Amino acid sequence: MSESPVAMSTTRERPAWSTSGYLMLVLFLILAALFLWRLTSFAGGEPTDSEVATFLGSIFLLPISLVVIAKGFYMIQPNQAAAITLFASYRGTDRNAGLRWVWPWMGKTRISVRANNVVSEKLKVNDLRGNPIEIATNVVWRVADTAQALFDVDDYKAFVLVQIESAVRSIGSRYPYDDIEHHEVTLRGHHEVINAELRDELNARLSLAGITVDECGLTHLAYAPEIAGAMLRRQQAEAVIAARKKLVEGAVTMVEMALQQLSEKNVVHLDDERRAAMVSNLMVVLCGERETQPIVNTGTLYQ
Structure with a gap:
C-alpha cells in the first residue's frame, strides 16, 4: 500500500520576547565604567588577598558580561521585523522599531514588511476563445506573516514572482479579450472585475507564504503581433x-x-x-x- 503524503506544517507568527536596547545600553555603560574603575583602583597601594580575589573575579566576570550584552543588541527599522530563533526553533517575531536586545545565543533574521511593487513581464496567453494575447500586470504586495514567509517557503520573493505569472496566465485564459456580440465579461472592457478577481487569485496562491496583495491591475493588454492586424479589422x-x-x-x-x-x-x-x-x-x-x-x-x- 502506498503511503499518504505528509502534510506540511504551517508556521504562524507570534510575538517574541525582547527588551529595550536602550535600557541594556545603560547597563552596558555602567558595567564598562565599573570595569575601568576596578582596573584603576587596583593599580595603587598594597592590595590584600581578599582585594586580589575580588579583582580577579571582577576582571573575569565583567568582560564576559560586557560581551554578552554587546552581542544581544540589534536594530529594527520602521516597517521591519526580526524573526527570533533558538537553535533553529522559531521563538517569535519582534516588530518593535528601534534598538532592541535579546539573549546573544538567540538568532535574529530581519525581514521587511514594507509594500513591494512588481511589474510582471509581458506574457503570451490564449484567451477564452483561443486568441493569443499579450498581458502584463502590476502587483503591490507585502509580508503579512513573517514566520510563514521565512520558514514555510524557500525564497518568498521568488515564490511571489512565480505565482504572479501563474495567476496572470489563469486569468488571461479565463475571459475573452473582447466581445461585442455576447456582452460577456472581457479583459479589455471590465478592468475592475478582472483586477478584483486577479487580486483574489493572488491572495489565495500567496497565503501559503504569508503574503498579502493590496492592489493589482493590468498594465499591458493587446493581441499578439501575429494576429493583431486581423483582429483589428474584425x-x-x-x-x-x-x-x-x-x-x-x-x-x-x-x-x-x-x-x-x-x-x-x-x-x-x-x-x-x-x-x-x-x-x-x-x-x-x-x-x-x-x-x-x-x-x-x-x-x-x-x-
Whole structure:
C-alpha cells in the first residue's frame, strides 16, 4: 500500500520576547565604567588577598558580561521585523522599531514588511476563445506573516514572482479579450472585475507564504503581433455592424412613430402601396450615409 503524503506544517507568527536596547545600553555603560574603575583602583597601594580575589573575579566576570550584552543588541527599522530563533526553533517575531536586545545565543533574521511593487513581464496567453494575447500586470504586495514567509517557503520573493505569472496566465485564459456580440465579461472592457478577481487569485496562491496583495491591475493588454492586424479589422467590422444595428433600430422606431402620428391626426390617408413607398423613403433618408436630396412632387401622389 502506498503511503499518504505528509502534510506540511504551517508556521504562524507570534510575538517574541525582547527588551529595550536602550535600557541594556545603560547597563552596558555602567558595567564598562565599573570595569575601568576596578582596573584603576587596583593599580595603587598594597592590595590584600581578599582585594586580589575580588579583582580577579571582577576582571573575569565583567568582560564576559560586557560581551554578552554587546552581542544581544540589534536594530529594527520602521516597517521591519526580526524573526527570533533558538537553535533553529522559531521563538517569535519582534516588530518593535528601534534598538532592541535579546539573549546573544538567540538568532535574529530581519525581514521587511514594507509594500513591494512588481511589474510582471509581458506574457503570451490564449484567451477564452483561443486568441493569443499579450498581458502584463502590476502587483503591490507585502509580508503579512513573517514566520510563514521565512520558514514555510524557500525564497518568498521568488515564490511571489512565480505565482504572479501563474495567476496572470489563469486569468488571461479565463475571459475573452473582447466581445461585442455576447456582452460577456472581457479583459479589455471590465478592468475592475478582472483586477478584483486577479487580486483574489493572488491572495489565495500567496497565503501559503504569508503574503498579502493590496492592489493589482493590468498594465499591458493587446493581441499578439501575429494576429493583431486581423483582429483589428474584425473589431472594426463588429463596430460597424453594431452601429448599423443601432441605426436601423432607431430608424424603424422613428418611421413607426411618424406613421402612427399621421394616422392618429388624420393628416393624410395612405393605402398600402403609398405607405410602403413612404416607409422606404424614410428608411433611405434615416439610414443613408450621405445627405439626401429632396424631390418635390408637383402632381398627385400617384403621378
